[in-house]
Amino acid sequence: MDRKYKFSWELLGDIAKGRPNLGQNTRLEVYRIMQFVFRDVIEQHVGTEKTNQIFYEAGKLAGVEFYRNSFSGITDFNEFIKSLQESLREMGIGILRIEEADLEKGALVLTVAEDLDCSGLPELGYETCIYDEGFIAGLLESFTGSPFKVTEVDCWTTGDRTCRFTAQVIK
Ligand SMILES: [Zn+2]
Numbered sequence: 001m002d003r004k005y006k007f008s009w010e011l012l013g014d015i016a017k018g019r020p021n022l023g024q025n026t027r028l029e030v031y032r033i034m035q036f037v038f039r040d041v042i043e044q045h046v047g048t049e050k051t052n053q054i055f056y057e058a059g060k061l062a063g064v065e066f067y068r069n070s071f072s073g074i075t076d077f078n079e080f081i082k083s084l085q086e087s088l089r090e091m092g093i094g095i096l097r098i099e100e101a102d103l104e105k106g107a108l109v110l111t112v113a114e115d116l117d118c119s120g121l122p123e124l125g126y127e128t129c130i131y132d133e134g135f136i137a138g139l140l141e142s143f144t145g146s147p148f149k150v151t152e153v154d155c156w157t158t159g160d161r162t163c164r165f166t167a168q169v170i171k
Contacts, residue, residue, distance in 0.1 A: 007061060009069050028092075028116070035117065035131065052130050059131035063138020071143070077103060080143050092116065099164070106146060106169025110136060111154075113162040123159050127152040133165060140167055 015024055043051040070087055074080045085096045094112035101108045113119075117129045129152045137150040147170040154160035 007065060009065060031116065055130040056134035056137075059134025059136075060138040060141075061134075062131075063135040063140075064142050065138075066135070067139050067142035071139075074143075077101070077143070084139065088112075094119075094163075103144075106144070106148070106167075106171075108140070108167040110165045110167065111162045112165070115156070115163045118156040118163060121157050124157040126157065127155040127163075128157045129155055129163050129165075132163065136165055136167060144169070146170070 039051060039055065042054055046054070066087075071080055071083055074083060081096075081098055088094055088096050094115040097111045097113070099109040099111055112129075112132065115129060115132065117132055121128065133150040133152050137148045140148045140150070148167050149170050150165050150167045152163055152165050154162065154164035156163065
């Protein structure tokens with residue numbers, strides 16, 4: 001397939017140069033509007049299931065690229081997590097905690113508080129952070145070299161006050 005929009009980190013541009021007055025920050029609503037209108041329009045084109053798949057895969061691509069840009073070269077798991085926690089906090093993505101990590105079994109439970117995508121949303125009766133699921137999968141796959149399935153089990157939109165994700169290596 002001829003590709004016009006293949007992602008690269010360079011596409012993010014030179015923000016310092018491009019936004020000398022406005023800088024790195026925007027209001028969170030802007031990010032959320034973009035995510036939710038994409039979800040709406042994509043769903044109208046391809047249905048709910050495919051939309052979820054697209055969000056998961058897009059999140060995963062983001063996780064892989066974020067890893068490549070920020071964490072490649074780290075070999076120690078604790079060091080990786082510490083560095084990831086710092087980045088996610090500094091970038092305002094969320095406050096990451098690891099509740100359980102059994103690396104031999106490839107099973108983890110992670111929480112993200114004050115999550116960029118969902119904290120403060122109304123209760124919807126379903127988990128909403130599908131992009132985050134993919135994002136975490138992309139990070140874990142990049143670090144471990146093994147494929148992961150990440151599932152959000154608690155979310156602000158299911159009445160919880162932190163997002164909780166299970167991650168399981170795919171055998
Ligand atoms: Zn959530």
